[in-house]
Amino acid sequence: MTLGTTTTMRAATAFKQRYGRMPDVVASAPGRVNLIGEHIDYNGGDVLPIAIGQRTHVAAMRSSLGKTRVRSLGAGAEGIFDAENPPKAGDWWDYVAGVTWAFKQAGKTLPQFDLAIASDVPQSAGLSSSASLEVAVAAAINALIGAPFDARKLADLAFQAESEFVGVACGIMDQFASALAREGQALLIHCDSRATEYVPFPGYVLILDTTVRRDLRNGAFNERRRECAMALAWMRAAGVHTPDLAHAPSDVFRRVPFGEPLGSRARHVVGEHLRVTEAVSALRDSGHIPRTLLQASHESLRTLYDCSTPELDWIVDAISTQPGVSGARLTGAGWGGCAIALGDNLEALHAAAAAVRPGYESKFGRAPEAWVTRAGPGIQIEQV
Numbered sequence: 001m002t003l004g005t006t007t008t009m010r011a012a013t014a015f016k017q018r019y020g021r022m023p024d025v026v027a028s029a030p031g032r033v034n035l036i037g038e039h040i041d042y043n044g045g046d047v048l049p050i051a052i053g054q055r056t057h058v059a060a061m062r063s064s065l066g067k068t069r070v071r072s073l074g075a076g077a078e079g080i081f082d083a084e085n086p087p088k089a090g091d092w093w094d095y096v097a098g099v100t101w102a103f104k105q106a107g108k109t110l111p112q113f114d115l116a117i118a119s120d121v122p123q124s125a126g127l128s129s130s131a132s133l134e135v136a137v138a139a140a141i142n143a144l145i146g147a148p149f150d151a152r153k154l155a156d157l158a159f160q161a162e163s164e165f166v167g168v169a170c171g172i173m174d175q176f177a178s179a180l181a182r183e184g185q186a187l188l189i190h191c192d193s194r195a196t197e198y199v200p201f202p203g204y205v206l207i208l209d210t211t212v213r214r215d216l217r218n219g220a221f222n223e224r225r226r227e228c229a230m231a232l233a234w235m236r237a238a239g240v241h242t243p244d245l246a247h248a249p250s251d252v253f254r255r256v257p258f259g260e261p262l263g264s265r266a267r268h269v270v271g272e273h274l275r276v277t278e279a280v281s282a283l284r285d286s287g288h289i290p291r292t293l294l295q296a297s298h299e300s301l302r303t304l305y306d307c308s309t310p311e312l313d314w315i316v317d318a319i320s321t322q323p324g325v326s327g328a329r330l331t332g333a334g335w336g337g338c339a340i341a342l343g344d345n346l347e348a349l350h351a352a353a354a355a356v357r358p359g360y361e362s363k364f365g366r367a368p369e370a371w372v373t374r375a376g377p378g379i380q381i382e383q384v
Contacts, residue, residue: 126332324348
C-alpha cells in the first residue's frame with residue numbers, strides 16, 4: 001500500500017486506530033471556489049468554479065458487522081447506520097448516509113462499511129466541504145464495490161444525496177466541481193444542460209475566510225431559491241417564455257411587473273449569468289478575469305441578492321486595493337464564509353493577506369484565515 005499526502009495518512013491512521021486494520025481504499029475530493037457565477041446554478045445559468053488545494057479524504061473498507069460506522073476527525077460522535085436503509089439523523093453523517101441512499105436509488109446493493117474521514121476543507125466557510133465529503137465517499141464506495149460509475153455519475157449521486165436526502169436546495173455546481181475539476185483549468189458548467197467545458201486558468205486565488213459560519217440547510221439560502229422560483233413563475237404568467245431564470249430575455253424587466261424582492265433577485269441572476277459569459281471570453285483571450293466583472297458580481301450579491309455581510313464587504317474592499325490583486329468578490333453562497341482575490345504573483349497575494357489582516361482583526365475582533373491556491377484536480381483514488 002502507498003500512502004500519499006499528509007491528509008491521506010491521517011485518514012488511514014484514524015481508520016486503523018478505530019477499526020484495528022488498514023483500509024482497502026482512500027479516496028479524496030477537493031473543496032472548490034467559484035470564480036464567478038454565484039446563485040445561478042439552481043437557476044439554470046453558467047458557473048465557473050475551480051478545485052482548491054484543500055481536500056476531504058475517506059478511508060474505507062467493507063464491514064461484516066451488519067452496520068456502517070463512520071468516524072470523522074474533528075467531529076465528536078461516530079455515525080452508525082444501516083447502509084441498505086439509512087435513516088436521516090439530523091447529524092453530520094447524514095451526508096455520508098445520503099450517498100449510500102443515492103447508490104441504492106441507482107440500483108446498487110450495498111454491503112456495510114467502516115469509514116474514517118480526514119479533511120482540511122474548512123466547514124461552513126463556503127468552500128463546499130459537504131460536497132467534497134459526498135464526492136469522496138461516493139468515490140470510495142464506487143471503488144470498494146467495483147461499480148462502473150464515472151466521475152460525472154458520482155457527482156450526480158453526491159448531488160442527489162445533498163439535495164434529496166440531506167435537504168439542501170442546492171444546485172449542481174459544488175458536486176460537479178469537486179468531481180470533475182482539472183489541474184490548471186476552471187470548469188465551466190452549463191447548469192441547464194449539465195454540459196461542461198474546461199477553461200485555462202493559470203492564475204492564483206487568495207482565499208480569505210471571514211470565519212463567520214452559516215448552515216445552508218435552513219434559512220436564507222432556501223428562501224432565495226423560493227424567491228427565484230416565484231420570479232420565474234411571474235415571468236411565465238406574464239407571457240415571457242424562458243426555460244429558466246438565468247436565460248430570461250434582456251427586456252424582461254420592462255415586461256414583467258416584479259415586486260420586491262423578486263425583481264432584485266431576478267436582476268442578479270440574469271446579470272450574473274451574463275458576467276460569467278464575459279469572464280470566460282476574457283480568460284480565453286487574455287488569461288484574466290477583468291476586475292470590473294468581479295466588482296460587479298460582488299456588488300450585485302450585496303445589493304440585489306442580499307447575501308453579503310459586513311465582514312465580506314470589508315474584506316473585499318480592503319483586499320481590492322492591494323498591489324498584485326486583480327479583483328475580489330465573495331465566493332460561495334454568502335451570509336459568511338469566504339471571499340477570493342485573484343492575482344498572478346504568489347508573493348503579492350501573501351503580502352496582500354498580511355496587509356489586511358490587522359485591520360480586519362481590529363474591526364471584527366477575530367483574524368481572517370487565508371490560503372493561496374491554484375486550480376487543482378477533482379476525484380482521486382489515493383490508496384487501493
